[in-house]
Amino acid sequence: MSLIVLFYLVTAVIVFINYESFRNYMPLLFLDVIAYHLQRRDIEILKLKKNYKTILFTEYIIYSFPFYLVLLLKKEFFVIVAILSFKIVLINAPRLNLKTIKYPFNLFNIHWHISFRRYRLIYVFPFLIALIYVAISHKNENLIFLVFLILSFIACIPSFERESIEEININPFGAKKYLLYQLKNVFINTFYIVIPIALTLCFFQQWEKLLFVIIVFIPPVLNVFFKYIYFDNTIIHQIIFVLFIVSNIFMFGVLLLFVPFIYKKAIEKLNTIKAC
Amino acid sequence: MLTIHIDQKKYNDRTILENIKINIDKPGIYGVIGKNGHGKTTLFKCLLGLEKFQGSCFINGEKVLLQNAGWVPTEPTIYDELIAKEFYDFYAHLLDLKAITFHSIFDVPENQLIREFSTGMKKKTYLNAVFQKEFLIYVLDEPFNGLDLESNFLLMSYIRELSKTSIVFISSHILEILYKDCDRIFLLKNKRIHEFEKTEFLEIEEELFFEKGIK
Numbered sequence: 001m002s003l004i005v006l007f008y009l010v011t012a013v014i015v016f017i018n019y020e021s022f023r024n025y026m027p028l029l030f031l032d033v034i035a036y037h038l039q040r041r042d043i044e045i046l047k048l049k050k051n052y053k054t055i056l057f058t059e060y061i062i063y064s065f066p067f068y069l070v071l072l073l074k075k076e077f078f079v080i081v082a083i084l085s086f087k088i089v090l091i092n093a094p095r096l097n098l099k100t101i102k103y104p105f106n107l108f109n110i111h112w113h114i115s116f117r118r119y120r121l122i123y124v125f126p127f128l129i130a131l132i133y134v135a136i137s138h139k140n141e142n143l144i145f146l147v148f149l150i151l152s153f154i155a156c157i158p159s160f161e162r163e164s165i166e167e168i169n170i171n172p173f174g175a176k177k178y179l180l181y182q183l184k185n186v187f188i189n190t191f192y193i194v195i196p197i198a199l200t201l202c203f204f205q206q207w208e209k210l211l212f213v214i215i216v217f218i219p220p221v222l223n224v225f226f227k228y229i230y231f232d233n234t235i236i237h238q239i240i241f242v243l244f245i246v247s248n249i250f251m252f253g254v255l256l257l258f259v260p261f262i263y264k265k266a267i268e269k270l271n272t273i274k275a276c
Numbered sequence: 277m278l279t280i281h282i283d284q285k286k287y288n289d290r291t292i293l294e295n296i297k298i299n300i301d302k303p304g305i306y307g308v309i310g311k312n313g314h315g316k317t318t319l320f321k322c323l324l325g326l327e328k329f330q331g332s333c334f335i336n337g338e339k340v341l342l343q344n345a346g347w348v349p350t351e352p353t354i355y356d357e358l359i360a361k362e363f364y365d366f367y368a369h370l371l372d373l374k375a376i377t378f379h380s381i382f383d384v385p386e387n388q389l390i391r392e393f394s395t396g397m398k399k400k401t402y403l404n405a406v407f408q409k410e411f412l413i414y415v416l417d418e419p420f421n422g423l424d425l426e427s428n429f430l431l432m433s434y435i436r437e438l439s440k441t442s443i444v445f446i447s448s449h450i451l452e453i454l455y456k457d458c459d460r461i462f463l464l465k466n467k468r469i470h471e472f473e474k475t476e477f478l479e480i481e482e483e484l485f486f487e488k489g490i491k
Contacts, residue, residue, distance in 0.1 A: 100359060108366075114357040117357040166342065
């Protein structure tokens with residue numbers, strides 16, 4: 001907890017020092033409150049208190065306090081009022097029930113449905129489309145790459161979850177075929193989530209950016225391999241996966257040469273699980 | 277048809293099952309009874325290869341594998357964030373069913389999140405999912421727990437149908453159900469198995485409820 005608070009404070013200091021660079025992106029720092037608000041399940045209990053809206057409003061001010069402080073010190077009063085107004089609307093808005101949206105995902109890995117419902121990932125898509133609009137209107141193509149990065153991260157989330165060993169053993173496939181079906185699943189489902197972004201890029205005639213969409217598929221596919229190699233330990237899985245991706249970015253993808261080895265290790269581990 | 281040989285099954289230093297020998301040569305309903313902690317679930321898990329043990333289990337000369345058995349645990353793992361239909365489809369994918377012609381045994385709201393289901397409805401959903409495929413052997417660990425009377429009746433009728441072509445193992449604490457329908461009843465007590473015909477209910481109850489010499 002204290003680490004998260006420290007992270008917020010350090011981010012606020014960095015933003016304050018480089019304010020001119022971050023100025024246009026300040027509203028993004030307040031977005032996690034929306035995600036937090038939409039996924040919380042204690043609101044029904046909170047409603048037992050008459051002043052629950054005041055409690056929520058105060059909580060959200062404390063939540064983003066370091067960033068409000070930055071805006072205050074930079075005398076951005078209009079932005080502060082706009083954000084506070086948005087939070088009032090958010091607290092008072094009727095809660096949308098998106099729990100039973102039917103997703104088109106392939107069901108070989110059930111965690112796509114579960115992740116989209118549990119973390120309300122569908123909410124991110126309007127934001128991503130808005131980000132593309134901002135990128136094009138401000139001629140900042142880096143924002144489009146940020147959209148690809150977020151999309152890729154979303155596609156990785158289901159592979160951070162685990163199916164049970166019983167489920168792996170119920171399936172009649174050998175390890176190789178099972179892994180192949182998991183890869184097929186991640187490819188198909190990533191394709192589904194790429195479609196709205198690709199259509200937006202087409203709408204804005206960003207044809208050359210469409211070529212980079214393929215990058216979105218690489219991390220989720222790699223994550224399937226790492227999931228099975230480190231099937232018993234999610235923490236090590238996440239650390240190794242992040243290290244691998246970051247190293248690849250700095251080494252221009254040289255580490256991708258190890259993919260056949262990673263593939264082999266994933267099959268070995270799956271064979272061990274299937275022999276349980 | 278089915279042979280179960282469990283020489284020994286231990287958890288750490290504690291022996292749970294010892295010298296278990298079961299031979300079944302025809303399809304039917306086979307009951308497994310025993311007090312809590314006497315190894316019913318462990319026996320099923322060994323049979324399905326979900327636990328390591330000394331011994332072997334074969335059906336028609338081949339090792340019994342989970343993929344060839346309909347396994348319903350006492351408290352099945354079911355995903356709250358799915359709707360029932362998605363869970364059936366997921367199971368059909370897992371079982372690699374090519375053509376999904378799904379006839380559910382129990383009526384369950386298909387478009388409602390499983391999180392909103394009662395315990396019984398969750399169990400019905402799981403049973404519907406497992407019964408999508410026909411298996412040579414079914415292992416149902418306390419399948420009647422949580423089900424209402426009508427569902428118990430439906431389930432037992434369906435089990436009778438299955439038992440014409442498959443071996444169905446049922447564990448239950450409701451002896452009347454087993455007396456009525458089981459071809460044989462296996463009693464687990466003191467790490468060993470005792471085999472009874474279904475007509476021998478007096479002997480079963482004597483073995484189950486009374487220590488030898490104390491009557």
